[in-house]
Amino acid sequence: MKEKIIILGEYQQGNPSSITLECITAAKQLQREAEISLLLMGDEVKKDVSDLEQYDVDQMIIVENPFLSRFSSEMYSKALLSIWNQLQPTILLCGHTDIGKAISPYLSEKVDIPLYSNVEDFESYERKLYFTRSVYSGKLMERVEVNEPTFLVTIKPKKWEAAPKKVGRKNIIRTMEVTIEKPISSLIGLEQKKLDSVGLVDAKIIVGAGRGIQNEEGFALVTKLAELLGGTVGVSRGAVELGLCDATLQLGQTGKTVAPDLYIACGISGAIQHLVGVTSAKTIIAINKDPKAPIFEVADYGVIGDVFDIIPALIKELDNTTI
Amino acid sequence: MGNKALNMIVLLSRTVSPEASLVVESGQVFVEESNFIINPPDAISLEEALQLKEKYDGKITVLMVSGKEGEKQLRTALAMGADEAVLMECSPKEDEPSIIAKKINDYLQSVNFDLILAGDFSTDGASSQVGPRIAALLDIPFITKTICINQEERNAIVKRNGDGDIETFRVPFPFLVTIPQGLHVPRLPSLSGIMKAKKKPLLFKQSKEISNINNLKQYSYPNLKRKQTNIQGETQEKVVTLAKLLKSLQ
Ligand SMILES: Cc1cc2nc3c(=O)[nH]c(=O)nc-3n(C[C@H](O)[C@H](O)[C@H](O)COP(=O)(O)OP(=O)(O)OC[C@H]3O[C@@H](n4cnc5c(N)ncnc54)[C@H](O)[C@@H]3O)c2cc1C
Numbered sequence: 001m002k003e004k005i006i007i008l009g010e011y012q013q014g015n016p017s018s019i020t021l022e023c024i025t026a027a028k029q030l031q032r033e034a035e036i037s038l039l040l041m042g043d044e045v046k047k048d049v050s051d052l053e054q055y056d057v058d059q060m061i062i063v064e065n066p067f068l069s070r071f072s073s074e075m076y077s078k079a080l081l082s083i084w085n086q087l088q089p090t091i092l093l094c095g096h097t098d099i100g101k102a103i104s105p106y107l108s109e110k111v112d113i114p115l116y117s118n119v120e121d122f123e124s125y126e127r128k129l130y131f132t133r134s135v136y137s138g139k140l141m142e143r144v145e146v147n148e149p150t151f152l153v154t155i156k157p158k159k160w161e162a163a164p165k166k167v168g169r170k171n172i173i174r175t176m177e178v179t180i181e182k183p184i185s186s187l188i189g190l191e192q193k194k195l196d197s198v199g200l201v202d203a204k205i206i207v208g209a210g211r212g213i214q215n216e217e218g219f220a221l222v223t224k225l226a227e228l229l230g231g232t233v234g235v236s237r238g239a240v241e242l243g244l245c246d247a248t249l250q251l252g253q254t255g256k257t258v259a260p261d262l263y264i265a266c267g268i269s270g271a272i273q274h275l276v277g278v279t280s281a282k283t284i285i286a287i288n289k290d291p292k293a294p295i296f297e298v299a300d301y302g303v304i305g306d307v308f309d310i311i312p313a314l315i316k317e318l319d320n321t322t323i
Numbered sequence: 324m325g326n327k328a329l330n331m332i333v334l335l336s337r338t339v340s341p342e343a344s345l346v347v348e349s350g351q352v353f354v355e356e357s358n359f360i361i362n363p364p365d366a367i368s369l370e371e372a373l374q375l376k377e378k379y380d381g382k383i384t385v386l387m388v389s390g391k392e393g394e395k396q397l398r399t400a401l402a403m404g405a406d407e408a409v410l411m412e413c414s415p416k417e418d419e420p421s422i423i424a425k426k427i428n429d430y431l432q433s434v435n436f437d438l439i440l441a442g443d444f445s446t447d448g449a450s451s452q453v454g455p456r457i458a459a460l461l462d463i464p465f466i467t468k469t470i471c472i473n474q475e476e477r478n479a480i481v482k483r484n485g486d487g488d489i490e491t492f493r494v495p496f497p498f499l500v501t502i503p504q505g506l507h508v509p510r511l512p513s514l515s516g517i518m519k520a521k522k523k524p525l526l527f528k529q530s531k532e533i534s535n536i537n538n539l540k541q542y543s544y545p546n547l548k549r550k551q552t553n554i555q556g557e558t559q560e561k562v563v564t565l566a567k568l569l570k571s572l573q
Contacts, residue, residue, distance in 0.1 A: 070490075071485070072492075073455070073464075073465055073466060073467055074464045074465070077455075077459075096451075098467065098468065098485075098486060101451045101455075101467070102455055102465075102467045103455070104452075104455075105420070105424075105450075105451070105452040105453075105454075105455035105456045105459070106455045106456070106458065106459040106465075107459075108421065108452070108456070109421065109424065109455075109456040109459035109460055110459050114421070115420075115421075115450075115452060117449070117450035117451060117452060118449055118450060118451075133449070134449065134545065135447060135448060135449055135542075136339060136345055136352070136446070136447055137341040137446045137447075137449075138545070139345055139544075139545075140345060140347065140352065140542045140543065140544060140545070141542065141543050141544070141545050142540055142541070142542055143540065143541045143542075143543070144538050144539070144540045144541075145538050145539040145540075146538065147538055183464075184464045184494065184495060185464045185466070185481075185492045185493065185494040185495075185498070186492065186493050187490060187491070187492055188480075188491050188492065188493050189490070189491035190488045190489070190490055190491070191488060191489045191491075192487070192488050193487065193488060193489060229569065229573075230573075237505065240505055241505075247484070247503070247504075247505045248484065248486065250505070253446075253449070254364075254443065254444075254503070254504035254505065261572070262569075262572055272341075273341065275547060279547055283572060284549060285565070285568070296551060296553075297547070297548060297549075297551065298547045298548065298549055299549055299550075299551060300549045300550040300551070300552060301550070301552050301553075301554055301565075301568060302551065302552070302553050302554065303554045303561050303565060304553070305558060305561060309558050310558065310561065310562060310565075313558060313559065313562040314562050314565055314566060317562050317563060317565075317566040318566055318569070321566060321570070
């Protein structure tokens with residue numbers, strides 16, 4: 001029987017998230033001659049996601065249930081377990097995101113299949129499969145030999161290209177039922193956060209703010225620069241600790257992983273825990289007043305200087321040259 | 324109905340301090356024993372438990388699966404204010420999250436608890452697996468990225484940091500939470516805490532060995548180096564160069 005790879009999809013604003021398209025590329029790289037299915041769960045997936053037929057997979061699996069209208073670890077893990085039991089796939093692939101991180105260990109334990117987490121590269125060598133992951137706070141890479149034919153894997157965001165749509169493709173769309181008992185935990189409230197961090201992961205230009213931006217005034221400068229460049233703001237833990245912004249904007253080991261075309265690190269020292277979230281950026285520019293700051297070693301371009309001198313002057317220069 | 328005193332289990336692991344330098348030889352990592360600390364994300368969940376105890380009263384048991392050396396980190400946790408410690412002994416080979424979760428589950432089968440607090444991940448392995456695995460084994464609800472726990476009519480009201488919104492859940496006890504990094508700055512053990520810790524109970528438990536496939540692992544240093552072009556000159560010259568560079572990149 002043909003092997004089955006299932007991708008646990010995530011979507012927002014009518015489209016699969018970038019990480020889900022990255023999973024498609026990763027699934028193909030496994031070269032398993034398997035049938036690749038993209039699984040989307042929600043209460044009205046068919047209404048919420050457009051172009052269901054055009055993703056570069058063999059099959060779309062849609063699971064609709066009122067209990068799945070929003071992510072909850074309880075509902076989603078139970079639904080996924082039910083789907084696993086019905087389909088008995090060979091491999092389940094998902095992003096190392098809030099969702100993937102929460103429910104893949106649950107599934108692994110329930111079905112007793114090994115799970116490899118936060119993998120950032122696959123490699124085949126002499127018919128053996130190896131996974132590479134970042135460990136010890138980003139200081140080392142671990143290469144692990146995968147001996148099992150059946151496994152679960154979560155992939156680190158931004159390590160694979162997002163698979164493009166295939167125009168004119170007609171995927172099989174399969175609808176599946178899951179029976180979910182009434183949840184034990186219930187969602188009773190939602191509050192919107194001030195700064196929206198949803199767009200951060202897919203931003204093309206990110207201006208990073210660190211402890212060196214010091215105060216509200218510094219944060220406003222960084223925000224202005226980001227706006228001017230058509231980008232968005234991400235931060236280091238240093239900035240979060242200053243209380244200038246929400247922790248969901250944090251980049252790094254315990255924050256988000258991004259891969260913008262351009263990352264401008266302002267007043268960020270370049271601690272390894274920060275770097276593991278940003279080193280996939282195509283170009284890195286660093287502005288820091290300490291010539292010995294480690295950020296300069298991982299930057300393509302370095303500017304030694306005070307952010308309170310450089311950024312206002314840069315904003316002025318950019319303003320002048322655009323007009 | 325009043326609030327209940329909380330019987331809490333905090334899961335601790337020991338990891339290499341993020342400041343320590345690591346030596347790799349023939350693909351294997353060597354770490355000096357003195358570099359081990361309480362896994363930083365776990366210290367944050369312990370801090371959350373200590374604050375819950377201050378608010379609702381109760382008991383905190385810190386639970387670790389490790390070799391005997393783990394006693395040192397458990398004593399630190401007791402000095403920070405935990406009431407009891409349990410060390411489930413394991414061999415160095417039994418280091419997979421699935422094995423650790425099974426050992427923790429073995430112990431939890433025989434005790435009562437209202438709440439289990441786990442760290443978001445371990446700084447060494449960074450797989451974020453242990454917490455959700457234990458919830459699966461115990462069949463209890465779990466909530467990740469928990470930022471606030473209150474009680475209301477014997478249920479817990481739990482807030483979590485969703486990506487777009489802060490979500491509030493009502494959950495009956497018992498359940499498991501993971502606590503995100505950055506929620507608290509863990510307290511340091513006080514001198515009197517250190518004295519008291521010496522008299523607090525620390526149990527060593529044997530557990531049956533769990534067989535492990537032990538997938539071969541090799542370690543190496545990541546390559547992060549880049550062009551490193553230094554933009555020079557007076558502030559204005561730098562800024563002009565930088566502006567041009569930004570234009571060319573767009
Ligand atoms: C387990 C663990 C997980 C972590 N996870 C993360 C994570 O996900 N993300 C993260 O970012 N960190 C993380 N950290 C923290 C990390 O180790 C660093 O402490 C943090 O990244 C430092 O932030 P920073 O660079 O803003 O601050 P600092 O290291 O304090 O650096 C500030 C920099 O600003 C410069 N500066 C100061 N004033 C000016 C000025 N006026 N103009 C120009 N430059 C100036 C200084 O020269 C310095 O280089 C983690 C730590 C641990 C232990």
